Amino acid sequence: MQTYRINMKRRSTPTKEAVLDVITKTGKAMSQDAIEKKINIDINRATIYRVLNRFCEDGVLHKVVAEDGKQYFALCLDCDNIHKSINHFHFRCVKCETIECLPTEVNFSIPDKYTVQNVNCVLTGTCKDCF
Amino acid sequence: MQTYRINMKRRSTPTKEAVLDVITKTGKAMSQDAIEKKINIDINRATIYRVLNRFCEDGVLHKVVAEDGKQYFALCLDCDNIHKSINHFHFRCVKCETIECLPTEVNFSIPDKYTVQNVNCVLTGTCKDCF
């Protein structure tokens, strides 16, 4: 796997690799506790959060907050196109408790003098596998 | 023994009135701690949450979870039109730390076999007053 070292100062560590590996294989947005459960090595909670947030800073992952109030981290598959990577809907299945990125883009118009910095859109229900 | 009392109605209490009053006067979506700070009487934290959740059940308020992971409660102004009351964008201003309901409706299409039960869309940035 290629290193995602955008910032020269980042070091590649087993922890980073393991976290990214789990998220990649799962193919969904994952929370810290889900990652900790699924990972085969023992990584401290705080460390996982720091790794995840660093990945977000570097544009490797993006963060979504679901209606359960938890942060979920997903791969940025179209990170060359920032707009596309941020402004899409996410779907949270109440049955299998997973969150996935939908191909559906979020379109909106806002009143005058409003500035949007971030978009957080999550649809909740049952996914195609749990139908 | 009176077993005919099936419909247990809500009771009107000073707490309920006060909470609803604050939210109405503020005109925005409010979190529990914001309500507790702004209210003039002393109400227990758990009680405020219970009041708010009851209002949600009764269709008086609706709940949004912002990207800060907190629950915000706003008046349902068009609750006769369920679709409209749920599916609108919310705007969270990072400066004045308030959340308001936008008139912008959320439109989306989802893949086959997905069922949507809830929509949670929050835009974050600076509002017209903090511009």
Added chain:
DNA sequence: CTATTTAATGCGACTATGTTGCTTTAGAAG
């Protein structure tokens, strides 16, 4: 190779948000 630098990690403490169980209070109906 060793030595140095400092990013990354582990640990513990801490804050905040929200919920639950249990007891007490009080609203409304009889």
Added chain:
DNA sequence: CTTCTAAAGCAACATAGTCGCATTAAATAG
């Protein structure tokens, strides 16, 4: 007034996420 029970208060608990600080270990210079 009495009864029934929703609602409120309190305390404990659960979970999520962050932060300070000491230690570890990548990257690199020598």
